[in-house]
Amino acid sequence: MQSAPAARNHDDLGKLILRVVLALLLLFHGLSKIGGGVGFIEGMLQKAGLPAIFAYGVYVGEVLAPLLLLVGLFTRAAAAVVAVNMVVALLLVHTGEFFSLSDTGGWALELQGMYLGSAIALVFLGAGRFSLGGLKGRWN
Numbered sequence: 149m150q151s152a153p154a155a156r157n158h159d160d161l162g163k164l165i166l167r168v169v170l171a172l173l174l175l176f177h178g179l180s181k182i183g184g185g186v187g188f189i190e191g192m193l194q195k196a197g198l199p200a201i202f203a204y205g206v207y208v209g210e211v212l213a214p215l216l217l218l219v220g221l222f223t224r225a226a227a228a229v230v231a232v233n234m235v236v237a238l239l240l241v242h243t244g245e246f247f248s249l250s251d252t253g254g255w256a257l258e259l260q261g262m263y264l265g266s267a268i269a270l271v272f273l274g275a276g277r278f279s280l281g282g283l284k285g286r287w288n
Contacts (some may be wrong), residue, residue, distance in 0.1 A: 163276030164220075170266045171218035174230065178210030192240050209233025217270065220279020223288055225271035234264040 181189075186207075190200035209229055216226035238246075238260055248256035255261060274288050275281050281288030 152182065154203075157277075160276035160278050163270075163277040164267060166270060166273070167217045167220060167223065167275060167279070168202035170227075170230070170263065170270070171214040172215040173174050174210050174263065175218075178207065180215060181206055181210060189240075196240060205226050205236075206233065217275075220281050223275035223279065223281060227267045230267035231264055231271065234260055234267060238264070 186203040189203035189206055190225065193202050194200050213226040213229040213233070216222050217230070238257065242257055242260060245256040250256050250258070276288075279288060
C-alpha cells in the first residue's frame with residue numbers, strides 16, 4: 149500500500165500530464181489560427197446571428213488558456229475557458245455530427261469530447277503541485 153505522500157505525488161503527476169497534453173494539443177489549433185486567421189469563424193458567427201468580433205475569443209481559448217494550463221497558472225479558470233470554447237465549437241461547427249460515428253466506428257466528435265472532458269476534469273482537479281501556482285497556490 150502506498151503512503152499518502154507517494155499517492156499525492158502520483159496525483160500531481162497525473163494532473164501535470166493531463167494539463168500538458170491538453171495544452172499542447174490545443175495550442176496546435178491556436179497556432180493554426182494565428183497563422184491563418186479567424187475569418188472562417190467570423191463567417192460562422194455572423195451566419196448564426198452573432199457579432200463577428202467574438203471570433204477573436206478563439207485566441208483566448210486556444211492560445212492564452214492553453215499556455216496558462218501548460219505552466220499551471222490560473223488553471224481552473226483557464227480550463228473553464230477551454231470548456232466554454234469547446235461547447236461553442238461544438239454548437240457552432242459540429243451540431244450535425246452529434247449522433248454520428250466516424251469511418252472507424254468511434255464517435256465523430258471524440259476529439260472535441262476529449263478536449264471538453266479533460267478541461268472539465270481540470271476545472272475540478274486544479275493544477276497540482278507541479279505548477280507555477282503550486283499545490284496550495286493562490287492562482288491554482
